[in-house]
Amino acid sequence: LPSLITPLPHFLHTGATRVLMFQRTSTGSRVVVASRTYADFTPQATFDIKKCDLHKLEEGPPLQAVLTREEGLQYYRTMQVMRRMELKADQLYKQKIIRGFCHLYDGQEACAVGIESGINRTDHLITAYRAHGYTLTRGGTVREIMAELTGRRGGIAKGKGGSMHMYAKHFYGGNGIVGAQVPLGAGVALACKYQGKNELCVCLYGDGAANQGQIFETYNMAALWKLPCIFICENNKYGMGTSVERAAASTDYYKRGDFIPGLRVDGMDILCVREATKFAAEHCRSGKGPILMELQTYRYHGHSMSDPGISYRTREEIQEVRSKSDPISLLKDRMISNNMASVEELKEIDVEVRKEIEDAAQFATTDPEPPLEDLCNHIFSNEPPMEVRGTNPWAKLKSIS
């Protein structure tokens, strides 16, 4: 089951009023450790969210968001899974079990989870290389993602893609060439329009990629043909080691679409992201054409695992964001202070998540590597088996679709 709708196994809603918290004993039986009436928790609350800066828009997303207890717990869990998964990847990379490129997403969880909650499963999404979070929200399991990072046969791309090339249904990766995914995303939007299924495409890129020429070519075509495309710039303030001030003549990324309406969103607040995404989706689906969202967010890790991330920014800055704007903490505080969940409940979720990640990491480190027979497979689709030249003229390798 995709993690967004994973049930919480240790809570039992008896009737509609009582929540029992169980723990398994060593004999396997279950023992009630706490009980709390459902009526004790607030089923939903309304929160004020930051106003978005607008470009060529008369009005923006609502200034308030309604969060139900179920949604809150779901978002919390998914963000925690994402956070822990990335941190585990960090660990495995340092142990040299993951190699090559590894661009981690921790700090930006509210973006991926918020976007997913604002669109439908049947919509489409494409992003660049910082893609593990999106692979998860789009239906990949933690096991498959981690096994892909460690290059095993159980990986989501059978070990052939790696960190930057993960795919799922209606998720087109994971793209290594900076900015190349943007025209691809507009193409998906063109297909959506062509097929008339009222679907849209979310097309993500970073503050670094925002200066690429092909993105402006894409803005032109998307606006010209009124494609149902939500362009989203995840502005985490640094393109590799270059801060936005040193890279862009205009850092108002939400305005860079010029003739495309835009909004600037607080990317650390999941409710803000969700409401903005819903607003943008409505804009596209009503046939008004593309729209641009800038999510102001932050990454705790460096650009990739080979970047400590402190030569171009200060530790104090990172610490400040962690303590004041962490997306998971923000959600947690909101829920606790509004009596939508208990501290114990959330801790219980943390424990489960930790276990899930451990299991996945265990799988990812013990699953065997892809068999050598797979080396030349998947060159062409729907093709009879063919021969591929190996490293020398006598090495004739087999390739099947």
Place this chain on the structure above:
Amino acid sequence: MASLRCFFRSGRNAISVVLRREFHKTSPATLQVTVRDALNQAMDEELERDERVFLLGEEVAQYDGAYKVSRGLWKKYGDKRIIDTPISEVSKICLSIIFAGLRPICEFMTFNFSMQAIDQVINSAAKTYYMSAGLQPVPIVFRGPNGASAGVAAQHSQCFAAWYSHCPGLKVLSPWSAEDAKGLLKSAIRDDNPVVVLENELMYGVAFELSDEAQSKDFVIPIGKAKIERPGNHVTLVAHSRMVGFCLDAAAVLAKEGVECEVINLRTIRPLDTDTIEASIMKTNHLISVEGGWPQFGVGAEICARIMEGPAFNYLDAPAIRVTGVDIPMPYAKILEDNSVPQIKDIIFSVKKTLNM
């Protein structure tokens, strides 16, 4: 029979000279069809057959195509299926359309412009099925004129056969005749993989006989099979695209001197039909590859390397050689341009050298 050089200018001043060739007996119900019309028919038939197919490119709709290859298609199929794009390396958009289940034909006005989008062709099209371990097929066709034209100078005359054929994950086709054009383009459109179809502007206006079979709506030519256009015993000439015609002309001249050339039309550059070439060498014992592109790391270089590594090497009575374009950017002045690409006399000269005549 003297060969007439055929040339074509784009836009409204179209001048073409029809060249008649006699190289095999034809059945009574054949038709004279130009390469341009054959390509047009291929696209028309495939557009009709599968509504997921559509064409996009610069000037393909209302202008009827920069070289008139898509003439009439917009009138027949409308805005949804035939899309004019701004000058934006069209492939950038069309690539992903395939991810969502459509089958685009992406026209490059010439393959020289494809260099601006070559990242997308290679990194987003060719490699995707492999990187996704089979999750994401890419059924897209890139087509357009390739190689030298007439008087268009250095930036518009490059041959990209070697560049694209270098990359796994792509299929690369190079039609010569009208039959090739129709059958190969139809195969390309029906293929579930990225296919690059390298046409030739100077061939667009040339008419060929199209057999009954080739006129059918389901006529396809298998990708990866070369065709022996003219059987012979003394030397094998392997070529693709326009050079096939040159080889046939050279063969006609040499036949008068008693030299029978076997002319092989590659049709597909990647995957290369090495088997047909090897079988031919085992018969003739001599190989000359002829291409319009530059020599270094070119199509001929690959053919020679494969022959050396394979069983046909032992059948060679002389080193296999290549006849290629001159290793320079294409100049403009006619006399210089004429001397920058292989001419029939160069092929004849090379055959005589190889046969020690």
